[in-house]
Amino acid sequence: MRKPLIAGNWKMNKTPREAAELVQALKDKLTEIDGVDIVLAPSFTALETVYNLIKGSKLGLGAQDVHWEEKGAYTGEVSFSMIKETGCQYVIIGHSERRQYFGETNETVRRKVKAALKFDLTPIVCVGERLEEREKGKTFQVVENHIKEGLATLSGEAVLKIVIAYEPVWAIGTGRTATPQQANEVHTFIRQLLSDIYNRDVASQTRILYGGSVKPDNISALMAEQEIDGALVGGASLEAQSFSEIVQRAKIKGVN
Ligand code: PGA
Numbered sequence: 217m218r219k220p221l222i223a224g225n226w227k228m229n230k231t232p233r234e235a236a237e238l239v240q241a242l243k244d245k246l247t248e249i250d251g252v253d254i255v256l257a258p259s260f261t262a263l264e265t266v267y268n269l270i271k272g273s274k275l276g277l278g279a280q281d282v283h284w285e286e287k288g289a290y291t292g293e294v295s296f297s298m299i300k301e302t303g304c305q306y307v308i309i310g311h312s313e314r315r316q317y318f319g320e321t322n323e324t325v326r327r328k329v330k331a332a333l334k335f336d337l338t339p340i341v342c343v344g345e346r347l348e349e350r351e352k353g354k355t356f357q358v359v360e361n362h363i364k365e366g367l368a369t370l371s372g373e374a375v376l377k378i379v380i381a382y383e384p385v386w387a388i389g390t391g392r393t394a395t396p397q398q399a400n401e402v403h404t405f406i407r408q409l410l411s412d413i414y415n416r417d418v419a420s421q422t423r424i425l426y427g428g429s430v431k432p433d434n435i436s437a438l439m440a441e442q443e444i445d446g447a448l449v450g451g452a453s454l455e456a457q458s459f460s461e462i463v464q465r466a467k468i469k470g471v472n
Contacts (some may be wrong), residue, residue, distance in 0.1 A: 224453025267303030323412030387428025
């Protein structure tokens with residue numbers, strides 16, 4: 217049984233003060249929540265503030281990116297020990313916006329995932345095709361490359377510690393969600409791929425999230441699909457009401 221996970225990727229939104237307001241509102245709505253893991257991923261500057269407000273609660277903390285080197289002359293970068301000391305347990309790696317605007321590649325994803333595991337952080341590894349790739353029938357090929365190259369050299373035991381997020385780029389921030397069937401088809405493909413590369417246990421235990429315009433009104437249909445274990449939520453994670461509704465609805469799968 218895979219426990220559902222809902223992660224809120226706040227992207228470049230919320231100052232520490234605004235983040236604190238959102239967390240306070242979320243805590244009021246999500247205190248008694250069980251049966252679903254919840255992760256908040258604010259910007260680096262708000263990590264500590266958020267951690268101080270959520271510690272001891274059921275809300276988990278994640279960073280949106282990290283550098284793979286442990287320390288050194290990398291101006292503007294943030295290391296694993298830095299995010300770990302702010303209370304992070306998770307880190308998003310390979311988000312399509314990082315790939316598109318900041319030169320993230322499968323190779324940098326691979327380095328970051330490897331380092332995350334060394335530091336005992338759970339990487340949420342993002343994969344997914346762009347619109348033109350889907351239209352050319354290349355969805356599975358792109359996703360396979362993201363996974364094979366991004367996770368290359370990891371053992372099956374290591375892969376058990378990661379979370380995969382399938383995020384079709386054309387569905388991110390566009391209001392155009394993949395249908396539950398489209399998403400499930402790719403999730404099924406990813407699970408089969410994990411089974412082929414590693415084994416069935418790894419495939420059946422790894423959590424695969426869907427991301428791309430997830431909202432309170434589509435989460436239930438997405439979660440009803442067998443291979444969808446949760447969601448990486450962008451826009452709808454910026455409001456306490458919509459994020460908590462998504463969590464509440466995802467929880468139903470956890471309870472059953
Ligand atoms: P969205 O973003 O929910 O705003 O589409 C999802 C993501 O980028 O993780």
